[in-house]
Amino acid sequence: MGTKLHASRDGYVLILQISDPETRNALNGDAFYSELEEAIRSANADLSIRAVIVTGDGKAFSSGGNVRDMRDRKGMFGGTPEQIAEQYRTGIQRIPRAFWELDVPCIAAVNGPAIGAGCDLACMCDLRIASERAVFAESFVRVGIVAGDGGSWLLPRIIGYSRAAEMAFTGDPVDAETALSLGLVSRVVPPDELMPAAMALAERIAANPPHVLRWTKRLLKQSHHDRLDAVLSQAATYQAMAHGTQDHVEAVAALLEKRRPDFKGK
Numbered sequence: 001m002g003t004k005l006h007a008s009r010d011g012y013v014l015i016l017q018i019s020d021p022e023t024r025n026a027l028n029g030d031a032f033y034s035e036l037e038e039a040i041r042s043a044n045a046d047l048s049i050r051a052v053i054v055t056g057d058g059k060a061f062s063s064g065g066n067v068r069d070m071r072d073r074k075g076m077f078g079g080t081p082e083q084i085a086e087q088y089r090t091g092i093q094r095i096p097r098a099f100w101e102l103d104v105p106c107i108a109a110v111n112g113p114a115i116g117a118g119c120d121l122a123c124m125c126d127l128r129i130a131s132e133r134a135v136f137a138e139s140f141v142r143v144g145i146v147a148g149d150g151g152s153w154l155l156p157r158i159i160g161y162s163r164a165a166e167m168a169f170t171g172d173p174v175d176a177e178t179a180l181s182l183g184l185v186s187r188v189v190p191p192d193e194l195m196p197a198a199m200a201l202a203e204r205i206a207a208n209p210p211h212v213l214r215w216t217k218r219l220l221k222q223s224h225h226d227r228l229d230a231v232l233s234q235a236a237t238y239q240a241m242a243h244g245t246q247d248h249v250e251a252v253a254a255l256l257e258k259r260r261p262d263f264k265g266k
Helices: 030-045 067-072 081-090 094-101 117-124 151-159 161-170 176-182 191-206 210-222 228-243 246-257
Strands: 005-010 013-018 051-056 106-110 113-115 127-131 135-137 187-189
Touching: 005 030, 013 030, 013 191, 030 094, 051 117, 051 191, 094 117, 106 117, 106 191, 113 117, 117 135, 117 151, 127 176, 127 191, 151 161, 176 187, 187 191, 210 228, 210 246
Parallel strands: 013 051, 051 106, 106 127, 113 135, 127 187
Antiparallel strands: 005 013
16 A cells, blocks of 8 residues: 655645545554654754645545444454553554644644544644535544544643533534634635635745744643743743844844845744
């Protein structure tokens, strides 16, 4: 089987497309996890990448886990309880850990159903834009399991505890407009406008200095778990670093000269 993760570049934007039509873009397999980890490491190491878009190929964003493998107790779903726990830790949990390490701003372009781990994958991104055909479901209870990939940590931070609890306890799907009202996505667009809308947003992000984008994202993530005084201390450090960059000098000059800045990542 070929790669399930297709990476491409459009200017400063890295596009990661999950492509496994047979499973509706299920998230499984050591090769897939490794490809994703490598893509994220490469993005972090390359200042010319200033935004990332994650999307699915075909009609689905991601179906989450492979239900047939669950039925057949294959792959990560097979073995003793101890073995299954370890397979989660060394398998699908590599995805949220990788996204947590991604310093580049990341947009989920949700083209279709985002089910179970697929919903959680969208939540691992910083921003979410949905096609009118998108459906979201934190549906683990429907197959008799819990969210093993961080959904119980991710979803409440995006839509609040009560709404996340309703999605998780019922497993009920929500359509794109409902997701918009919940704050799960920031925009809903017709299917043929999804990638142009995601690219337009990515380009607006990528128009800014790459170092500052990454430091800003780190501060936002730090706010999840740290006290205000710790975030303020780190912000002061990043601010001192930012004032020393050529991009800061260029940004101020461009503002005063009423022209577009040209950032070099220096």
